[in-house]
Structures are given as structure tokens and as C-alpha cells.
Amino acid sequence: MKKETNVEKKELTKRDEILLDELGLMTKNEVAELLQVHTSSIDRYVREGKLPVKKIGTSKQCKCYYKKQDVITLLGLNEKQ
Numbered sequence: 001m002k003k004e005t006n007v008e009k010k011e012l013t014k015r016d017e018i019l020l021d022e023l024g025l026m027t028k029n030e031v032a033e034l035l036q037v038h039t040s041s042i043d044r045y046v047r048e049g050k051l052p053v054k055k056i057g058t059s060k061q062c063k064c065y066y067k068k069q070d071v072i073t074l075l076g077l078n079e080k081q
Contacts, residue, residue: 025054025065034071042066050074 032039045051
């Protein structure tokens with residue numbers, strides 16, 4: 001019986017979660033939850049250039065992260081009033 005690796009499950013270790021938080025990065029699921037949209041909408045925002053993506057890792061095991069500031073900008077919360 002073959003066990004799934006952590007990469008295949010797309011789970012983050014506690015260390016990785018802390019590191020992402022310190023760097024101000026969010027996963028696709030976190031962004032989708034914050035924006036209250038489906039994850040496929042996040043892909044569409046990336047294709048349309050509305051949300052920049054930071055890819056980390058090799059092309060086969062690449063993980064995508066999003067800067068918190070870019071998500072806030074997409075929400076329109078940092079615009080001058």
C-alpha cells in the first residue's frame with residue numbers, strides 16, 4: 001500500500017504555515033475563503049492579471065501562493081478614501 005506524500009495531499013506543516021504567515025503569503029484555499037469565492041475563481045483572477053501569483057518549487061511539484069497585500073488590493077480595502 002503506497003502512502004500519499006505530503007506534497008500530494010497539499011498539506012502544510014506547522015513550520016510551513018508559520019513561514020508563510022511571516023512572509024505574508026496565503027494559499028489558494030485561504031484566498032478563496034477570504035474572498036468568499038470558489039478556487040476556480042482565483043485561477044480566473046490570475047489569468048486576468050487581477051491577482052499575481054508566486055510559484056514555489058519545481059514545475060512538477062510547484063505550489064502557488066498569493067501575497068496578502070495583493071489580496072487586500074483585490075478586495076479594494078487599501079484604496080485612498
